[in-house]
Amino acid sequence: MSVLRPLDKLPGLNTATILLVGTEDALLQQLAEAMLKEDCTSELKVHLAKSLPLPSNVNRPRIDLIVFVVNLHSKHSLRNVEESLHHVDATFFLGKVSFLATGVMKVEITGRGFFAAGQESHCSIHRNTVMKLAHTYRSPLLFCDLEIEDFRAAMAQRLVRMLQICAGHVPSVSALNLLSLLQSSENPSLEDL
Amino acid sequence: METQSEEQAAAEAADSRGEGEPPQVAGPQAARPEDRMALLLRVRAQTKQQLLEYKSMVDANEEKTPEQIMQEKQIEAKIEELEKEIEEAKIAFEMKKLALDRMQLSSALKKHMEKINTKTSVLMDNMKQILSLNKSVMKSQQETRDLEDKLLDVRKKRLQLKQASERKLLEIQTEKNKQKDDLGSMENSGKIKTIQQNLEMEIQITTVIQHVFQNLILGSKANWAEDSALKETVLQLEKNLTMIQ
Numbered sequence: 387m388s389v390l391r392p393l394d395k396l397p398g399l400n401t402a403t404i405l406l407v408g409t410e411d412a413l414l415q416q417l418a419e420a421m422l423k424e425d426c427t428s429e430l431k432v433h434l435a436k437s438l439p440l441p442s443n444v445n446r447p448r449i450d451l452i453v454f455v456v457n458l459h460s461k462h463s464l465r466n467v468e469e470s471l472h473h474v475d476a477t478f479f480l481g482k483v484s485f486l487a488t489g490v491m492k493v494e495i496t497g498r499g500f501f502a503a504g505q506e507s508h509c510s511i512h513r514n515t516v517m518k519l520a521h522t523y524r525s526p527l528l529f530c531d532l533e534i535e536d537f538r539a540a541m542a543q544r545l546v547r548m549l550q551i552c553a554g555h556v557p558s559v560s561a562l563n564l565l566s567l568l569q570s571s572e573n574p575s576l577e578d579l
Numbered sequence: 580m581e582t583q584s585e586e587q588a589a590a591e592a593a594d595s596r597g598e599g600e601p602p603q604v605a606g607p608q609a610a611r612p613e614d615r616m617a618l619l620l621r622v623r624a625q626t627k628q629q630l631l632e633y634k635s636m637v638d639a640n641e642e643k644t645p646e647q648i649m650q651e652k653q654i655e656a657k658i659e660e661l662e663k664e665i666e667e668a669k670i671a672f673e674m675k676k677l678a679l680d681r682m683q684l685s686s687a688l689k690k691h692m693e694k695i696n697t698k699t700s701v702l703m704d705n706m707k708q709i710l711s712l713n714k715s716v717m718k719s720q721q722e723t724r725d726l727e728d729k730l731l732d733v734r735k736k737r738l739q740l741k742q743a744s745e746r747k748l749l750e751i752q753t754e755k756n757k758q759k760d761d762l763g764s765m766e767n768s769g770k771i772k773t774i775q776q777n778l779e780m781e782i783q784i785t786t787v788i789q790h791v792f793q794n795l796i797l798g799s800k801a802n803w804a805e806d807s808a809l810k811e812t813v814l815q816l817e818k819n820l821t822m823i824q
Contacts, residue, residue, distance in 0.1 A: 393632070393633060393636055397629050399622060400618070400621070400622050400625065427621060428621075428625075477636070524658065553625075553629075554625055554628040554629035554631075554632055555621075555624075555625045555628070556628070557624045557625075557627065557628050558628075560628070560631070560632060560635075561632075562665070563669070566662065566665050566666060566669065569662070
């Protein structure tokens with residue numbers, strides 16, 4: 387089947403699987419490594435993919451969380467993500483999908499320290515496009531500059547927590563619960579768009 | 580059809596966990612029994628949660644989704660309605676949990692109170708301190724209210740004074756404007772014009788009379804340069820002309 391469904395397989399014991407979809411291989415690899423370094427009581431499995439649909443000949447475990455990585459500097463990554471979204475079942479969007487926008491800021495490293503220069507003029511995709519995409523699919527949108535190690539480590543921590551909740555490893559919090567928690571702060575600002 | 584088999588499989592899986600058999604974990608096995616117990620308990624909690632998720636999906640799939648094609652705005656409105664329902668369900672649940680916790684707390688407190696000696700326990704000390712703090716809080720709140728009332732009175736008085744001064748200044752301005760208007764109207768009134776015209780006519784008449792006298796004197800061929808009065812009359816012509824102009 388070419389469409390990913392959230393609950394078509396049984397969950398592995400004490401395992402949680404995340405699927406990272408994006409065109410930037412190096413960034414995804416680094417993020418995956420950062421996530422695997424995190425301290426977590428359940429076993430983590432990270433799958434990387436350039437785009438969906440995934441090849442069906444591989445025997446893979448149940449996917450608990452899909453993160454679509456969009457690079458704000460390349461329109462190709464956005465188009466890739468949009469096409470991949472067609473191969474995801476609608477029930478996945480009940481909290482098990484998240485969008486991650488990278489390339490928000492570029493950092494210049496000087497001799498003494500570093501300061502961040504907002505280079506939004508160089509982004510070929512506007513922030514609002516990604517925000518509208520996340521709003522249409524009712525999924526949370528995260529911003530992170532994956533090239534900086536500290537931000538990457540922090541984002542990896544967040545993703546690990548989200549993954550645990552989506553895999554059902556945290557009692558009394560479900561993916562849908564988390565989704566409604568994450569959504570309430572975003573919607574008011576989007577009304578102005 | 581798929582979902583029913585899912586539920587069966589999930590139920591069977593849950594049953595086997597429920598019996599407490601050690602699971603076949605692919606990851607590293609913990610050597611100490613406490614770790615294995617912890618792992619077992621964790622896996623038990625996980626399976627419970629996952630079973631709950633599958634059950635809720637089965638229940639959700641039993642609901643019929645409307646087949647007609649709705650417009651995007653309608654769909655968005657419907658989605659927001661459903662999200663609101665979720666939020667309300669969550670809030671209701673939280674309130675009920677809160678009420679339940681309160682009832683449990685009060686009953687536990689009651690049982691505790693029946694057992695202890697009411698004069699010497701720590702609980703009573705806490706209660707007494709709470710009461711004294713409440714009293715001081717109420718007193719300071721009362722003081723703040725009084726001060727706020729005084730502040731309000733002062734502000735009201737200031738506003739009244741400001742309004743009175745505004746009125747006075749307005750009166751002064753209207754008086755000044757009236758004076759200016761009166762002055763202006765006086766200048767333009769008809770009386771002054773007629774007076775001016777009369778004046779001009781008188782001046783012209785006197786000039787004519789003077790000319791007549793001058794011509795008389797000149798015509799009489801008398802030597803007017805010798806007599807000072809005659810000299811004055813002849814030479815006055817220039818003076819009058821300049822006055823009118």
